[in-house]
Amino acid sequence: xxxNSQSATPLANQTKTNPLLLLAAEIAGLIAAFIVFLLFLxxxxxxxxSRIYPxxxxxxxxxxxxxxxxxxxxxxxxxxxxxxxxxxxxxxxADEIAASYPSSVPINTCPVSEGCKNSFPIGDQTQPxxxxxxxxxxxISQNAPILAFFDGKISVNNLIQNGQSLTVVKIQNPxxxxxxxxxxxxxxxxxxxxxTIKQGDKIGNLNTNNGVAFEGKTYSIVFSVQSANSxxxxxxxxxxxxxKTIDNLRNSE
Numbered sequence: 001x002x003x004n005s006q007s008a009t010p011l012a013n014q015t016k017t018n019p020l021l022l023l024a025a026e027i028a029g030l031i032a033a034f035i036v037f038l039l040f041l042x043x044x045x046x047x048x049x050s051r052i053y054p055x056x057x058x059x060x061x062x063x064x065x066x067x068x069x070x071x072x073x074x075x076x077x078x079x080x081x082x083x084x085x086x087x088x089x090x091x092x093x094a095d096e097i098a099a100s101y102p103s104s105v106p107i108n109t110c111p112v113s114e115g116c117k118n119s120f121p122i123g124d125q126t127q128p129x130x131x132x133x134x135x136x137x138x139x140i141s142q143n144a145p146i147l148a149f150f151d152g153k154i155s156v157n158n159l160i161q162n163g164q165s166l167t168v169v170k171i172q173n174p175x176x177x178x179x180x181x182x183x184x185x186x187x188x189x190x191x192x193x194x195x196t197i198k199q200g201d202k203i204g205n206l207n208t209n210n211g212v213a214f215e216g217k218t219y220s221i222v223f224s225v226q227s228a229n230s231x232x233x234x235x236x237x238x239x240x241x242x243x244k245t246i247d248n249l250r251n252s253e
Contacts, residue, residue, distance in 0.1 A: 109199070110245045111181065111223055112138060113145040117243030122214055122222070125236055134234040135180075135224030136246070137217065142209055146188075146221070148201045149179045156193035158185055164213060169203060175228050182222040184210040 041047040043061055110116040118139040124132035148154070152173035159166055165185040172178050187208040197203065211218035226232045237246055 109149065110239075111147055111149045111179070112140045112221070113147055114140055115244040116239040116246055119223075119237075119239040119243070119246075120217075120219070121236070121238060122219075123224075123234065128236050129227060129233045130236065131233050133224065134236045135222060136237045136239070137212075137214060137219030138221040138223055139211075140206060140220045143205055143207060145202045146181065146204045146206065148197045148199055148203055149225075150177075150199045152179075152197065154192060154195060154197050154203065156190050162213075166212065171197070171203075177228045178226040178232065180224045180226070182212050183220075184208075184212055186210050187220070 038047070039061075116136070116138060119136045120138075121134075122137045123134040124130045125134065146169075148171055150171065150173050152171040155170050155172075157168050157170075159168060161182075167183045167185045167188045167190070169181040169183070169188075169190065170178060181203075183204075183206070187206055187210040188204055189207050190204040191202050206220055209220075211220050212222045214222055223237070225235045225237060227235060239246055
């Protein structure tokens with residue numbers, strides 16, 4: 001009996017697992033998992049060891065940078081709907097606005113009795129309706145009557161503008177459209193300075209040949225028409241083919 005118990009003890013010791021071997025196996029497993037994780041990151045260029053240390057890890061497989069860029073571009077192209085241009089056609093808008101104004105400004109008339117044959121476009125001539133100044137420079141004979149271009153309320157003021165002493169006559173109709181006449185102060189004698197007038201009424205006379213300087217030239221009158229919209233834009237003006245009237249304020253092509 002004693003011999004049997006002594007012979008069984010070494011067998012029991014042999015079947016017991018060594019804890020050091022278990023620890024080593026766990027560490028080896030963690031290292032293997034870490035290596036696999038690094039290979040994954042390297043392959044997708046998250047942490048590209050093969051690019052950072054090419055001599056040491058250049059052999060590791062990885063996606064090329066070109067492939068990544070192409071894939072990203074393809075995804076963006078596939079998922080992004082085409083963008084329609086939202087930039088408005090400025091010339092078309094200007095034509096539409098010009099067609100809407102003026103609603104009551106007359107055409108086929110002239111602000112001077114002898115006609116508009118000596119009228120010259122001045123200021124901005126790029127759009128039918130513009131926020132920049134646009135108008136006509138008109139030359140007339142001395143003592144020629146100046147006429148109201150439309151019905152409305154008249155005002156006359158003297159001011160200094162760009163070093164010039166001017167007399168400025170404004171007429172506003174019930175639709176808040178504005179006509180402006182600029183004269184050299186020494187050359188214009190007003191017939192009336194306040195009140196309501198009718199189209200064709202005489203508003204004054206040009207009594208000297210002194211003019212208004214504009215863009216390097218001199219004119220008897222600097223004449224302009226402003227719309228009734230919020231920014232009071234100017235209409236591009238032209239004289240008629242025969243030079244007798246302002247032919248068309250809306251389509252001055």
